[in-house]
Amino acid sequence: MLxxxxxxxxxQLRCLSVDNTLEEALIIIEENRLLSLPVVDGKQxxxxxxxxxxxxxxxxxxxxxxxxxxxxxxxxxxxxxxxMTINQELPIQDAAAIFITSKYRFIPIIDNTNxxxxxxxxxxxxxEYQKIFGDRVNELTIYNCNFKGTIAKMTDTIAKAGGNIKxxxxxxxxxxxxxxxxxxxxxxxxxxxxxxxxKNSFNVRTPRIDDK
Numbered sequence: 001m002l003x004x005x006x007x008x009x010x011x012q013l014r015c016l017s018v019d020n021t022l023e024e025a026l027i028i029i030e031e032n033r034l035l036s037l038p039v040v041d042g043k044q045x046x047x048x049x050x051x052x053x054x055x056x057x058x059x060x061x062x063x064x065x066x067x068x069x070x071x072x073x074x075x076x077x078x079x080x081x082x083x084m085t086i087n088q089e090l091p092i093q094d095a096a097a098i099f100i101t102s103k104y105r106f107i108p109i110i111d112n113t114n115x116x117x118x119x120x121x122x123x124x125x126x127x128e129y130q131k132i133f134g135d136r137v138n139e140l141t142i143y144n145c146n147f148k149g150t151i152a153k154m155t156d157t158i159a160k161a162g163g164n165i166k167x168x169x170x171x172x173x174x175x176x177x178x179x180x181x182x183x184x185x186x187x188x189x190x191x192x193x194x195x196x197x198x199k200n201s202f203n204v205r206t207p208r209i210d211d212k
Contacts, residue, residue, distance in 0.1 A: 003095050004088035006128055007109050007118035015040045015116070016049055018076035025049055025075050036105055038116060039079045045108055045116040047081035054078065085110045088117055096125050138190040142181040143203040154181070154202060161196035163187040 014032050016025050016039045029037055029051050036050035057078060062070045085108045086095060095107060099122055106119040144150050158165060169182040187193055197204050 001092050001128065002088065003086065003090050003092055003107075003109060003120045004117075006092060006124040007088065007120050008124070009118040010043065010116050013038065013116075013119065016075050016079075017041070018046055018074065018079070020075045021071060022054060022073050022075065022078060023071035026051065026054065026071070038106075038108055038119065039075055040116055041076075043115045045085065045110050045114055046076070047079040048083050048108075049075055049079050050105075053080060083108060086120070087111075092120075092125055092128055095120050099125065138185045138187060138193075140183055140185070140194060140197075141205045142183070142197070143205060144179045144181055151181075153200065154197070157196050157200050157202070158183075158185060158193055161187070161193040162189060163193040 014028065014034075014037060016028060016037050018039060018041045020028070025037075029035070029049075035052065036048050039046045039049050058067075058070055084098065084102070084104070086098070088109050088111075098104065098107060106121045108119055109117045111117055142154065144154075155165060164186045165183055166186050167182075167184040170179055185193060194204055
């Protein structure tokens with residue numbers, strides 16, 4: 001899945017203008033109960049302004065001035081412009097990796113003319129992964145050495161044991177060339193499915209039974 005499928009589009013975003021004063025910016029941030037917002041000039045993405053950075057800037061460089069003088073500054077003078085942006089065709093797993101290794105609260109999505117198309121957030125990615133792995137379902141993980149025909153044999157074993165695969169996710173375990181295969185399975189007798197897989201020499205780990 002690509003980030004364009006889960007992004008918050010520009011027309012639904014609350015953005016700051018480069019011509020807003022810092023006072024106006026703080027009011028908008030507070031009213032929307034956010035910590036930071038994108039800054040635009042028309043539709044052109046300029047950067048990000050965060051409440052944290054504003055406080056840091058004030059106490060570091062403007063403490064001798066009045067608050068009124070500081071708050072009358074324009075957003076364009078305080079915006080953080082060195083922000084990572086992404087293309088709307090980026091896979092969501094790559095966006096998730098950016099969040100893991102950074103402190104970004106959201107990632108701006110721009111086109112090839114630097115227009116802001118939207119943003120992707122932690123929450124939107126988490127919701128998609130939750131859909132993949134399911135909620136309160138029969139789950140298990142199989143470690144696989146990527147031998148030819150293994151996936152076909154595994155799905156056939158599950159079907160014969162009365163299981164129906166709802167979701168399947170393949171991940172590299174980064175250990176001895178093993179793949180992790182995460183499955184959520186709909187069935188009447190989950191233990192029967194697990195036993196059938198083990199009987200057919202599958203390395204089954206961490207089965208979780210839906211007990212609702």
